[in-house]
Amino acid sequence: MAETIYDIAVIGGGPAGLSAALTGRIRNKSIALFEHMDFSLKLQKAHLVDNYLGLPQITGKGLMQQMSAHCLAHSPDLIKEKVVNIFPGDDSFTIATPKNIYNAKTVIIATGVVATALFKGEKEMLGRGVSYCATCDGMFYKDKDVAVISYSTEGEHEANYLDEICRNVYYLPQYKSELSGMRSGIEIINTKPRSIEGDSQVEKLVTEHSDIKVHGVFIIRQSDPVENVLPGLELDGEVIKVNRDMSTSIPGVFAAGDCIGKPWQIAKATGEGLVAVLSAISYLEKKANK
Numbered sequence: 001m002a003e004t005i006y007d008i009a010v011i012g013g014g015p016a017g018l019s020a021a022l023t024g025r026i027r028n029k030s031i032a033l034f035e036h037m038d039f040s041l042k043l044q045k046a047h048l049v050d051n052y053l054g055l056p057q058i059t060g061k062g063l064m065q066q067m068s069a070h071c072l073a074h075s076p077d078l079i080k081e082k083v084v085n086i087f088p089g090d091d092s093f094t095i096a097t098p099k100n101i102y103n104a105k106t107v108i109i110a111t112g113v114v115a116t117a118l119f120k121g122e123k124e125m126l127g128r129g130v131s132y133c134a135t136c137d138g139m140f141y142k143d144k145d146v147a148v149i150s151y152s153t154e155g156e157h158e159a160n161y162l163d164e165i166c167r168n169v170y171y172l173p174q175y176k177s178e179l180s181g182m183r184s185g186i187e188i189i190n191t192k193p194r195s196i197e198g199d200s201q202v203e204k205l206v207t208e209h210s211d212i213k214v215h216g217v218f219i220i221r222q223s224d225p226v227e228n229v230l231p232g233l234e235l236d237g238e239v240i241k242v243n244r245d246m247s248t249s250i251p252g253v254f255a256a257g258d259c260i261g262k263p264w265q266i267a268k269a270t271g272e273g274l275v276a277v278l279s280a281i282s283y284l285e286k287k288a289n290k
């Protein structure tokens with residue numbers, strides 16, 4: 001069977017990604033739309049949105065339902081997996097999730113912002129005990145002690161998986177909903193993490209109440225720092241550097257929405273998603289005519 005190579009991979013199903021995927025499908029391109037949680041859980045928390053033109057006084061949840069239904073009616077391939085790495089190749093990009101590998105000729109990054117500040121030591125210890133994906137890195141911690149800091153219920157699944165292979169699993173939920181279906185061996189610790197410390201490898205997680213001795217710390221947020229997903233992508237401070245056509249420093253990679261900077265607003269995100277996909281389409285046409 002021939003391997004599918006999508007015209008465009010859209011990473012993130014918030015307003016920016018949905019807008020890009022919608023117009024991409026209207027322009028008859030094959031689209032892989034990656035969304036690992038529900039469509040913009042962040043915006044779904046908005047009690048009331050009153051500045052999105054044409055849809056006054058709508059809840060964030062209602063707006064996301066309308067946006068996702070509109071986009072999905074045009075049948076992009078919705079892939080409910082987390083993109084953990086993007087590798088540029090000669091003619092296409094390889095996109096890795098914990099479960100599969102996909103290919104696309106162009107990529108649009110629309111992953112939103114990392115909503116919380118990074119922990120002290122997190123950046124320095126990345127790959128040396130800090131990870132954003134249990135399925136990808138869990139085996140490195142077989143029979144060892146790990147902590148999972150999670151901002152959503154997704155972390156409960158990650159912790160359950162780690163509990164099958166690790167010696168001790170400490171779970172630090174940073175959200176309000178009730179925990180359900182967690183394995184009995186997992187120790188739940190309700191506290192705020194402060195820093196991740198160690199010499200060459202993680203040795204402990206420091207929280208506001210105690211120090212937890214661990215070999216690994218898994219952090220589950222809605223969005224991860226983008227430089228971890230696509231190393232080498234030029235940044236402007238914390239956000240992705242783009243040109244007016246939403247192209248980035250890597251040919252064939254475009255970005256839109258909160259991940260390229262302020263103002264963090266829905267109208268800006270949808271507009272940039274549109275510009276990014278039109279630019280990706282021009283890029284594809286130029287390559288095809290070479």
Ligand SMILES: Cc1cc2nc3c(=O)[nH]c(=O)nc-3n(C[C@H](O)[C@H](O)[C@H](O)COP(=O)(O)OP(=O)(O)OC[C@H]3O[C@@H](n4cnc5c(N)ncnc54)[C@H](O)[C@@H]3O)c2cc1C
Nearest residue numbers: 012014015016036040043046083111112257258264265266
């Ligand atoms: C409480 C609240 C209220 C707000 N109210 C308003 C308002 O009234 N008006 C307004 O204009 N703006 C408002 N905003 C801001 C608005 O929500 C954002 O500007 C907008 O959602 C940005 O869209 P986005 O698509 O860039 O990113 P996001 O909405 O953050 O979407 C990014 C998506 O990418 C997914 N994702 C991330 N990483 C990956 C990965 N590696 N693999 C697969 N999927 C991934 C995430 O799960 C998420 O669904 C509000 C924000 C909050 C938090």
